[in-house]
Amino acid sequence: MLEGVTLDQLRIFIAAAETHSFSAAGRRLHRAQSVISQAIAGLEGQLGVTLFRREGRYPELTEQGKLLLADARCVTASLAALKARAKGMAEGLEPELSVAIDVMFPMSVLTRTAADFSTHFPVTPLRLYVEALGGVAKAVLDGQCGIGIMGSLPLSSPSLITERLLPVQIVFVAAPGHPLAQIQGGVTGEDLARHVQLVLTDRTDLSKGREFSVMSPRSWRLADMGAKHAFLLAGLGWGGMPLEMVARDLREGALVELPLLDVPPREQMAMSAAYRADAPPGPAGRWFVEQLKHHAGAAEPTG
Amino acid sequence: MLEGVTLDQLRIFIAAAETHSFSAAGRRLHRAQSVISQAIAGLEGQLGVTLFRREGRYPELTEQGKLLLADARCVTASLAALKARAKGMAEGLEPELSVAIDVMFPMSVLTRTAADFSTHFPVTPLRLYVEALGGVAKAVLDGQCGIGIMGSLPLSSPSLITERLLPVQIVFVAAPGHPLAQIQGGVTGEDLARHVQLVLTDRTDLSKGREFSVMSPRSWRLADMGAKHAFLLAGLGWGGMPLEMVARDLREGALVELPLLDVPPREQMAMSAAYRADAPPGPAGRWFVEQLKHHAGAAEPTG
DNA sequence: TGGATACCATCTGTTTTACCGATAGGAGTG
């Protein structure tokens, strides 16, 4: 029953693109040339995009074909990853603890927990991924990481179980030389909208269009907190940062806190440990989460 | 011709997993129950993994099935992304400039170039991804980013064109309280091997097993430079860092440079701009690369 | 406890699709 794009069509597409010839693609795949021609035509019909220009003897990829070729490779690559994982399972692959952490989580709590983990579980490999926004949730939902340490979910997800760890304070800052830092008497929403907001983004679709507190139509998206920090210090924009991360900069005057009139200047974001309901953590993961809670309790300010 | 896993099998797998029933999956997909049963059996045969346990009336996902389900979703999600992109092209999607930058690249050069770009191309959205190791190359090869700023390629890749920008100096450091920092007369390879090396890794398969200068069997992998930096400052290990990034820590004594006996204490890594041979940058991308060269030339130390 | 219901695995016949070979038309080369 013919419905939708098939992997075979994508494989044929990739082979035709790489060999620059339908005939050569057929030879490579041990298929008749007409199979290649019809498969490409079928794929073009389904996508509504012309993939090859047929003006000479040899077909040439169109610009759109070139871009979609990369996507086709992603699809076949992710299928290859699935097969590789299946193969590993069939052969009894050794487990490890993979944790995805929101970049806003305090490093001090994380480093102490990781040190303790190494002591208690010396032979269990620990793989830490620092992600932004939806990257943490996606890593857990996809099964890449057993545990995620994150703030509020970009999407409501009943399949995730969350356990509260600690709140994180967010402050809005800019460099002292930035125009917003010169304003007397408080910064309004209109003032903010006139300048570039540096917004942390990620690479997933979970948070597409839903970055944290986007308040300016002029915004630059950076997929790395370190880069965002560097851009703030360079005076290229304004943005919200975890207080712990910029405390030193504020003390030393490298950044200043913006006195906002329209929103509370210090927001709080609750951080939680999350895992899939159908894949609860094992002993190592369970211990890691409890130890995070222990260190978070010690780090949380009173009052 | 029957060969390999099909997307239809994956869709059936996902539907069966979500409905917890082959019959319900059949109803959802408007297919006979026997089609579902045979498709699942066929998929299990090809993968060599049992996806469902059939012990009661309803099939239950096995642990392996649960993990592969996430992979199956990745495959279908990436196909959905391909279709969405095709749809966008068919509708004339507006372009942007996406650049992937190796985390070791000096932020000062990047921030100046980005500021200039904003002035020259005020309406072209700029999306910056800071990645580690293979992440940059993969982003370019996959077509996610038009330009990559990276060091030596993890894999030789004739389809990438590279243009040299500047060298980056790497220093090996640890916290002053770390045992390696107490050693008199120089640090040997054996000394290094006795302690945890903090290694930057990424999420791609391009660099799997090929992290930068792994010199210790005891190593922790961190997929974020900020996290690695925090772990170094916390005294949890030793590692190589770009000189610019830790210059302030070295001046202030928060980190110390390890006097290595067996390797040159200061390595150099050449950074280049890279793009696919078949997708050279347009005017905005071309300008960005030239501006990086301009600022890199100003930043490069003489002698 | 037994009847009813719903599920999955298997089998078989039918339908649909994929495939290949043949062919026409055109591009490219010597």
Place this chain on the structure above:
DNA sequence: CACTCCTATCGGTAAAACAGATGGTATCCA
């Protein structure tokens, strides 16, 4: 101009997918 190689199309055949029927089993309920 002749020859070679390519792509698109067509038609017949083979293979695969499909659905319905059936048997066996689990589950539910009176």
